[in-house]
Amino acid sequence: MASKLISLLVIAAVLPFFSSPSLANVSLSSPVSPGTLCNDTLDPSYCKSVLPKQSTNVYDSARLCIRKSLSQSRKFLNLVDKYLLRRSSLSITATRALEDCRFLANLNIEFLLSSFQTVNATSKTLPALKADDVQTLLSAILTNQETCLDGLQATSSAWSVRNGLSVPLSDDAKLYSVSLAFFTKGWVPKMKKRITWQPKSKQLAFRHGRLPFKMSARNHAIYESVSRRKLLQAENSDVEVSDIVTVRQDGQGNFTTINDAIAAAPNKTNGSNGYFMIYVTAGIYEEYVSIAKNKRYLMMVGDGINQTVITGNRSVVDGWTTFNSATFGKSLIPSTWS
Incomplete structure (x- = not known):
């Protein structure tokens, strides 16, 4: 999927x-x-x-x-x-x-x-x-x-x-x-008409190479504890986060797999309260992650390149189509991976 x-x-x-x-x-x-x-x-x-x-x-x-x-x-x-x-x-x-x-x-x-x-x-x-x-x-x-x-x-x-x-x-x-x-x-x-693609004004905007968030004090504390990053000073353009859950392979987070965290995300949200954030800590996750269409305004954040890794071993040789070999996929419904 x-x-x-x-x-x-x-x-x-x-x-x-x-x-x-x-x-x-x-x-x-x-x-x-x-x-x-x-x-x-x-x-x-x-x-x-x-x-x-x-x-x-x-x-x-x-x-x-x-x-x-x-x-x-x-x-x-x-x-x-x-x-x-x-x-x-x-x-x-x-x-x-x-x-x-x-x-x-x-x-x-x-x-x-x-x-x-x-x-x-x-x-x-x-x-x-x-x-x-x-x-x-x-x-x-x-x-x-x-x-x-x-x-x-x-x-x-x-x-x-x-x-x-x-x-x-x-x-x-x-x-x-x-x-x-x-x-x-x-x-x-x-x-x-002659523009093939350009960033939309409603898309997420980075400041100083980082994505600025607006969240509750509870979520703020969770984010800084797992990411070891200080949130940027709040501005009107900050991306609002409604809730945050963490994925840690050592069992100290809310979930140990990314798919379980996605399953727990609310369905068919309208985004009025912001994004549901899933923070995936460093590790190699052997999963085939699918974000279904009803999981709207879902944001996934990892620890960075070569830190949070999603991998799998499906191949055409084993009878899988190229279409089914990707380890991470999302639909057109607003969601984001950072």
Whole structure:
């Protein structure tokens, strides 16, 4: 499960945005030909094939493509499930690759539902942070497709599985790319359209190489005792911590494993009271750590490089997919590791 979530961190370095000179002086809500809309997408021919022949606009086109994307992602999930019904005749590697694809397909459905709710609610430019969130979801879908395909390509003993899924994976990725392009054109502030990534104002800010925290006197004492670091002088921009637990292998902390500490963290918090901090003291932790989606506003802090180490020994040679070999993974829900 850990590495299933880590793939979401590998957002495409350059998102398939487009900027169409032909639309520069045209209202995005004005009907134009599909050819004009698709000219500057990555695959204009494919783009035109999914749009209606009559004139349309960016907003309606984006909604149409996201709806089609949602339908295709559900069909792909059903196809994966059909292959998994024959798992008794498949290799362990092929079965695990299919399970990865099923997990990723479910994520894609969730991300598309969330994206459609946003675009269906307005035909106006979104605030920058909200636009960033949807772009992240739509680009993560493309990453998930590539991750699924990578896993299938490693299953040389299951040619029928690989060949049966590679075409829909490729076609769906084209559709997802068009959806992302139209979303970027219609809802993303103009000044951000050519920016691939930049730190958000809501992200955590370091001062003097350290992350400043705001916490209760009790948590303050716990933090300084385990970290042997003095907290920086409080400022309004400090990161609020609601509670803190410690992980120590010698049994003197709240937990001896990271996974047990994560399991004890509250579910579905809204962040209004700050982050739930897990402080992991120095040691080598042989664990596969997974931070599930319902563990929100969770912060993990270690003793530093080469001090707090998370390790494992899963490999492709032993039948594990690369996707499942990571020792630490987190979802897109706000959480942080320091």
